[in-house]
Amino acid sequence: MSRVIVYFAHPGQRHSRANSAMGKAAKTVESITFVDLYAEYPRHDIDVEREQRRLLDHDVIVFQFPLYWYSTPSLLKEWQDLVLQHGFAYGHGGDKLTGKSMVLAITTGGSDEAYTATGYQNFPLRSFLYPLEQTARLCGMTFAPPYVLYSALQADEEGAIVNHTNGYTKLLNAFQDEIFDFAKAEQQATMTFSDLPIREKA
Ligand SMILES: Cc1cc2nc3c(=O)[nH]c(=O)nc-3n(C[C@H](O)[C@H](O)[C@H](O)COP(=O)(O)O)c2cc1C
Numbered sequence: 001m002s003r004v005i006v007y008f009a010h011p012g013q014r015h016s017r018a019n020s021a022m023g024k025a026a027k028t029v030e031s032i033t034f035v036d037l038y039a040e041y042p043r044h045d046i047d048v049e050r051e052q053r054r055l056l057d058h059d060v061i062v063f064q065f066p067l068y069w070y071s072t073p074s075l076l077k078e079w080q081d082l083v084l085q086h087g088f089a090y091g092h093g094g095d096k097l098t099g100k101s102m103v104l105a106i107t108t109g110g111s112d113e114a115y116t117a118t119g120y121q122n123f124p125l126r127s128f129l130y131p132l133e134q135t136a137r138l139c140g141m142t143f144a145p146p147y148v149l150y151s152a153l154q155a156d157e158e159g160a161i162v163n164h165t166n167g168y169t170k171l172l173n174a175f176q177d178e179i180f181d182f183a184k185a186e187q188q189a190t191m192t193f194s195d196l197p198i199r200e201k202a
Helices: 018-027 049-057 074-083 129-137 160-177
Strands: 004-008 033-036 060-066 101-107 145-151
Touching: 004 018, 004 129, 004 160, 018 033, 018 060, 018 160, 049 060, 049 074, 101 129, 101 160, 145 160
Parallel strands: 004 033, 004 060, 060 101, 101 145
Antiparallel strands: none
8 A cells, every 4th residue: 555645735725615625535535644734834934854754654745736827836835945855855865755656636727728739828737847747757756647627716616626526535545555557647648537547446
């Protein structure tokens, strides 16, 4: 069984529909470690040693966040800057994350059509995430395709959000049960609830 940690980063949870539903569901997945970054570090005073210990204790690192200005909310960027230290995550002796996996669970305001060469966002979503993808690679980690809910502000709470949330818990369980198909996933740019590369449980 793989050990999974979810880092949840949303600075405005009172107004969140999609991420709050996903976060609530993720917390109920047995054996998962769930970290609400904005709740734990309201003053952004990240405890680097504690976070590094958390990373050492897990195999699959999930970052869950709403896309803010084509990137992560700022506290998650601060977390990366401080926690992924030279000699720990990369560089000489920095092999502590080698062999682990990084997964992004993202919601966007823009639609899937918007994130195309002819759409108003001009580029595919995945291209905005290259910094995180390359961070994973530099640290020797596998990067799974992001699990995405597009048009999150229009998503129906009884329909799209429920489907996405159910897919999310299925995904987290699949990582734990080691039935997520990383090889198949490599062929996908992103994942949605209806195209999860998961094998049957033996
Ligand atoms: C400060 C800010 C920046 C945002 N930047 C983007 C963006 O770059 N691209 C995008 O598609 N949506 C953007 N959005 C929309 C959010 O991604 C959207 O509100 C969120 O995914 C909805 O999820 P929630 O219901 O959990 O809050 C932005 C929203 C805010 C408040």
